[in-house]
Amino acid sequence: MALDPTAVVIALANVSLAVFTLLYIRELRNGYARSIEPHLVWENPRRVANPPHGAVFTIVMRNVGPGYARLVQAIVGSSAGPALSIRDLRWPSTLARDVQYTFFIDYPAFGAALMNNAQIAVTIIFKYTDMESRSCYRSEIVLNAGQKLGGATEGPIDFVTADERPARARRVLCRPSRRDRLWNWIRRKPRPAAWV
Numbered sequence: 025m026a027l028d029p030t031a032v033v034i035a036l037a038n039v040s041l042a043v044f045t046l047l048y049i050r051e052l053r054n055g056y057a058r059s060i061e062p063h064l065v066w067e068n069p070r071r072v073a074n075p076p077h078g079a080v081f082t083i084v085m086r087n088v089g090p091g092y093a094r095l096v097q098a099i100v101g102s103s104a105g106p107a108l109s110i111r112d113l114r115w116p117s118t119l120a121r122d123v124q125y126t127f128f129i130d131y132p133a134f135g136a137a138l139m140n141n142a143q144i145a146v147t148i149i150f151k152y153t154d155m156e157s158r159s160c161y162r163s164e165i166v167l168n169a170g171q172k173l174g175g176a177t178e179g180p181i182d183f184v185t186a187d188e189r190p191a192r193a194r195r196v197l198c199r200p201s202r203r204d205r206l207w208n209w210i211r212r213k214p215r216p217a218a219w220v
Contacts, residue, residue: 060154062119062161063089063191069167069181072128079134081146081169081181085125089191093119093161097151100129102169104137104144118155131169144170145184153198160198163187 065086073080087093095117100108111128119125129146131137137144146167153160166184173179187194 057158058090060091060156061089061159061191062087062091062093062121062152062154063194064093064119064150064152064161064163064187066148066163066165066183066186069183070179071169071171071173071181072178074134074178077135078130078132079169081129081131081167083127083129083148083165083167085119085127086123087119087121089121092121092155093152094155094157095119095150095152096160097149099147099149099151101147102131102137102144103147104140106133108146110148119152134169138170143168151196157198160196161191161194162196163194 065088067084067086069081069083071079072082095113095115097115098110098113100110102108108129108131111130113127129148131146134144146169147164148167149162149164151160151162164185165187168182168184171181173181
């Protein structure tokens with residue numbers, strides 16, 4: 025039995041069309057993902073004030089990506105001890121693109137930590153998503169909080185580690201917390217008639 029050359033050409037054309045269609049759809053999806061991808065850039069870390077036995081640090085951040093960033097968690101810690109916090113940060117926070125945001129970090133026991141440890145590093149970790157929560161990202165920087173400022177009480181400090189990776193390299197696995205997973209499981213369960 026001989027193969028019909030027209031049928032072979034039609035079959036190859038259909039397979040080629042299917043492959044090119046899949047490649048085109050994948051490229052469209054990747055293009056859309058790039059168009060909503062946030063990219064956070066950290067700038068100008070400073071020690072700006074020294075209240076009694078403490079310190080206040082500022083850091084400027086900009087979203088230079090094409091999409092908005094939605095902060096879902098901020099972790100601030102010190103190599104010398106206590107967990108710190110960012111002043112007046114609310115959850116979730118939306119960061120528009122090309123807008124400068126200045127974050128203030130209060131370090132109440134900075135004087136004692138400085139006396140006990142010459143090297144004090146402040147670590148800031150931001151976990152964020154794009155506005156559609158399609159991808160999750162993580163950016164981490166480390167500041168040299170114990171840097172000598174030449175006798176001044178305030179001034180610029182250096183990054184120990186700066187996050188200069190591209191946005192794609194900052195992607196992490198999106199995983200809801202245990203509390204969120206439990207809450208979602210409870211909400212999806214059929215409720216007994218007595219609960220209504």
